Amino acid sequence: MIDQALREAMQRAGVDALWISGPANVRAVSGFTHPKDGKVLVTGDAATLFTDSRYTVQAREESRLPQAIARPPETYELAAESVKGLRVGFEAEHLTVANLEDLRRHWPEATLVPLRGVMEGLRAVKTPQEIAAVQAAQDLADRAFAHVRPMIRAGVREWDVALAIEAFLRQEGAENAFDVIVASGPRGAMPHGSASMRVMQDGELVTVDMGARLNGYHSDMTRTVAIGTPSEEMRRVYNAVLEAEEAAVKAVKPGVRAADLDKLARDILTKHGLGEAFAHSLGHGVGLEVHEVPGLRGTSEDVLKPGMIITIEPGAYLPDVGGVRIEDLVLVTEDGYRVMSLSPKETV
Numbered sequence: 491m492i493d494q495a496l497r498e499a500m501q502r503a504g505v506d507a508l509w510i511s512g513p514a515n516v517r518a519v520s521g522f523t524h525p526k527d528g529k530v531l532v533t534g535d536a537a538t539l540f541t542d543s544r545y546t547v548q549a550r551e552e553s554r555l556p557q558a559i560a561r562p563p564e565t566y567e568l569a570a571e572s573v574k575g576l577r578v579g580f581e582a583e584h585l586t587v588a589n590l591e592d593l594r595r596h597w598p599e600a601t602l603v604p605l606r607g608v609m610e611g612l613r614a615v616k617t618p619q620e621i622a623a624v625q626a627a628q629d630l631a632d633r634a635f636a637h638v639r640p641m642i643r644a645g646v647r648e649w650d651v652a653l654a655i656e657a658f659l660r661q662e663g664a665e666n667a668f669d670v671i672v673a674s675g676p677r678g679a680m681p682h683g684s685a686s687m688r689v690m691q692d693g694e695l696v697t698v699d700m701g702a703r704l705n706g707y708h709s710d711m712t713r714t715v716a717i718g719t720p721s722e723e724m725r726r727v728y729n730a731v732l733e734a735e736e737a738a739v740k741a742v743k744p745g746v747r748a749a750d751l752d753k754l755a756r757d758i759l760t761k762h763g764l765g766e767a768f769a770h771s772l773g774h775g776v777g778l779e780v781h782e783v784p785g786l787r788g789t790s791e792d793v794l795k796p797g798m799i800i801t802i803e804p805g806a807y808l809p810d811v812g813g814v815r816i817e818d819l820v821l822v823t824e825d826g827y828r829v830m831s832l833s834p835k836e837t838v
C-alpha cells in the first residue's frame with residue numbers, strides 16, 4: 491500500500507518522509523502481522539520495515555517491504571542516514587514522548603513534524619480484499635451469535651454467554667474483537683457493560699455487543715433481545731432505537747456527511763424523548779481496528795465514500811432502568827449501502 495495515495499498524502503502534509511509507528515498502520519503498509527513490534531520508514535523513493543530478530547523469518551515471509559532487523563537504539567542509527575536533512579512526519583497519536591525524544595537524539599539533522607490521521611484517512615476506504623476479510627469476520631460473529639442466542643434466558647449468567655461467544659470464535663481460529671458486552675436489565679444502562687456474573691431475569695432486555703477478529707480484521711455488531719415480555723417503557727425504547735437505526739442505515743450512501751447521519755438518528759430519538767439518553771456517537775469505521783475513520787458524530791468532518799465500512803449503532807440508556815443498542819455493520823457501496831451483519835433483529 492506504499493502507493494501513490496500515500497505519497498500524495500505526505501506531499502499534502504508537507505513532509506519528505508514518514509515514520510509509521512501505529513500498529514494498524516504498520517500492518518496496512520507492510521503486511522507484517524506483528525506490527526506492535528514493527529515500524530516503517532517511508533522516504534521519497536523507498537520504504538523499510540524495521541523489526542527485531544524475534545521476527546526475522548516472519549517478517550521475511552509476510553512483509554511486502556524490505557526489512558531491517560535491529561532493536562532500538564540501533565534501529566534509529568540504521569535509519570539516521572536516510573532521514574538526514576529531511577522533514578520527517580511522525581504519528582503524533584501513536585509515538586510516545588519517550589520515542590520522540592529518542593528520534594530527536596538520533597536524527598539531529600532531520601526536522602520532525604507531528605502529523606495526525608494520515609494513514610488512518612487512507613485506511614478508511616477498504617480494498618476488495620479487506621472488505622472480504624471484514625465480511626468473513628462478521629459472518630463468523632453472526633454464527634457465534636446464533637450459537638449463543640438460546641442461552642439468553644432467565645437463570646443464565648451474562649458471563650456464560652460471553653464465554654460461549656469467545657469459545658466459539660476461538661474454535662474457529664478467531665478471537666474477540668473486544669471484551670464481549672452482555673448487559674442485562676439495569677446493566678443495560680451502561681453502553682459498555684462488559685459481561686458480569688449477573689444472572690439474567692425474566693422480563694429483561696439484554697444487550698449483546700460483540701465482534702470477531704479474524705486474520706487481523708474486525709467485525710462489530712450489537713443486538714438487544716428480550717427475555718419474556720419487558721416493561722412497556724423498555725419496549726417503547728427498543729422500538730424508538732430500532733426506528734433510528736433503520737432510518738440511518740437506509741440513508742447511507744456516498745457523499746453523505748457523517749455528522750448528518752448522526753443527526754438523523756439523534757433527531758428520531760429526540761422526537762421520542764430519548765435525545766439525552768443517546769450517550770455516544772452513531773458509529774465508526776471498522777477494519778484493522780474496531781474504531782477507525784470515519785467517525786459518525788456531530789463534530790465529524792468525514793464524508794462517506796464507496797468502500798468504507800461503518801457501524802450504525804444508536805442506543806438509549808436510562809440509568810437504573812436499562813438500555814437498548816442496535817448495531818449493524820454496513821458497507822458503503824457505489825450507489826448506497828450493503829448491510830454486512832445478518833443476525834436477525836427481534837420484535838420486542
Ligand SMILES: CSCC[C@H](N)C(=O)N[C@@H](C)C(=O)N[C@@H](C)C(=O)O
Pocket residue numbers: 668681699700710711770771772773774780781
Ligand atoms: C471498546 S470497543 C467497543 C465496541 C463497541 N461496539 C462500540 O463501538 N461502542 C460504541 C458505543 C462506541 O464506543 N462508540 C465510540 C466511537 C464513541 O461514541 O465514542
